[in-house]
Amino acid sequence: MIKSNRSRDVISPSAISSGADGTALITLESRNSGDLQLSVESSDITAEPLSINLKDAWYESTFLITGYNVCDETDFGGQMTAANGLGDQHRYDFLYSASGVIMQGTGKALNGRYVRYVSMTTTWHLNEHTHHRDHIQDPTHVTFAYTDSVQGSFGPVSENHSIAVDRNVIPPHAHVSIGGVGARYADDRGSAIVGNHIDNFLGSGAAVVQAWLHGGVNGKQQRVKYIGG
Structure with a gap:
C-alpha cells in the first residue's frame, strides 16, 4: 500500500x-x-x-462562473411600512414582494443594515395573469430581523471575496484563484451549484449585476487554482 x-x-x-x-x-x-x-x-x-x-494546484477541469446578489432597498419604490422584528420602516415591496427579502432571504436596507427573513405563517398572493407569486398575502404574519452581514452556509459573505461552491469539489472556506475574477473564498453553497460551478457573490442591488454581466466572465468556463484551505 x-x-x-x-x-x-x-x-x-x-x-x-x-x-x-x-x-x-x-x-x-x-x-x-x-x-x-x-x-x-x-x-x-x-x-x-x-x-x-x-x-501550483490547478483543477484539471475548468469551472462554470456565474454570479449572485441580494436585493437592495434603493431599487424599490413602494410605500414605507412597519414590519415585525424591525425598528425602522422599510419599503413594502423591498420586504414583501417576490423580488424582495421574503424571497431572497436577505436584503440591504436604506439604513445601511441588512434585513433577513425569519419566518412566516401566511401564503403568497398569485398574479392573476401569470399565476406566479407576486407578494405576501398577510404581512402581519411575517417576521424579519436585522443582521450585520449576508450569511452564507459556511459564514458571512461579502462582495469581491466570497463564492458559493459544491463542497464535494471545493472545500468550505477554501482559498482559490479564478481566471478573470481573482482570489475568492468558499463561504457559501447553493442547491444549484453542483460539480465544477462557482457562483461569485456580487453584493447588493441591480447595479452590481449589470456590472458583472458586462465584465465578460459570467457564463464562461475558467481555470481555477486551489491556493489553500
Missing part, C-alpha cells in the same frame, strides 16, 4: 495498473502544492520514500 505523509492526499491505483516493464502505476490526487513523501507500507516490500514537489 502506498501512502503520502500528507493526510489530504488521495492515492489510488491507476486505470492501467502497471507499465510495460512491470512498474506499478498510481494516481495521486491533491489540492495542495509543496513537498510530500510517498512510502510503501508492506512487510513484503522494501522501498525508500519517494520525495515529490507539487507545483
Whole structure:
C-alpha cells in the first residue's frame, strides 16, 4: 500500500495498473502544492520514500462562473411600512414582494443594515395573469430581523471575496484563484451549484449585476487554482 505523509492526499491505483516493464502505476490526487513523501507500507516490500514537489494546484477541469446578489432597498419604490422584528420602516415591496427579502432571504436596507427573513405563517398572493407569486398575502404574519452581514452556509459573505461552491469539489472556506475574477473564498453553497460551478457573490442591488454581466466572465468556463484551505 502506498501512502503520502500528507493526510489530504488521495492515492489510488491507476486505470492501467502497471507499465510495460512491470512498474506499478498510481494516481495521486491533491489540492495542495509543496513537498510530500510517498512510502510503501508492506512487510513484503522494501522501498525508500519517494520525495515529490507539487507545483501550483490547478483543477484539471475548468469551472462554470456565474454570479449572485441580494436585493437592495434603493431599487424599490413602494410605500414605507412597519414590519415585525424591525425598528425602522422599510419599503413594502423591498420586504414583501417576490423580488424582495421574503424571497431572497436577505436584503440591504436604506439604513445601511441588512434585513433577513425569519419566518412566516401566511401564503403568497398569485398574479392573476401569470399565476406566479407576486407578494405576501398577510404581512402581519411575517417576521424579519436585522443582521450585520449576508450569511452564507459556511459564514458571512461579502462582495469581491466570497463564492458559493459544491463542497464535494471545493472545500468550505477554501482559498482559490479564478481566471478573470481573482482570489475568492468558499463561504457559501447553493442547491444549484453542483460539480465544477462557482457562483461569485456580487453584493447588493441591480447595479452590481449589470456590472458583472458586462465584465465578460459570467457564463464562461475558467481555470481555477486551489491556493489553500
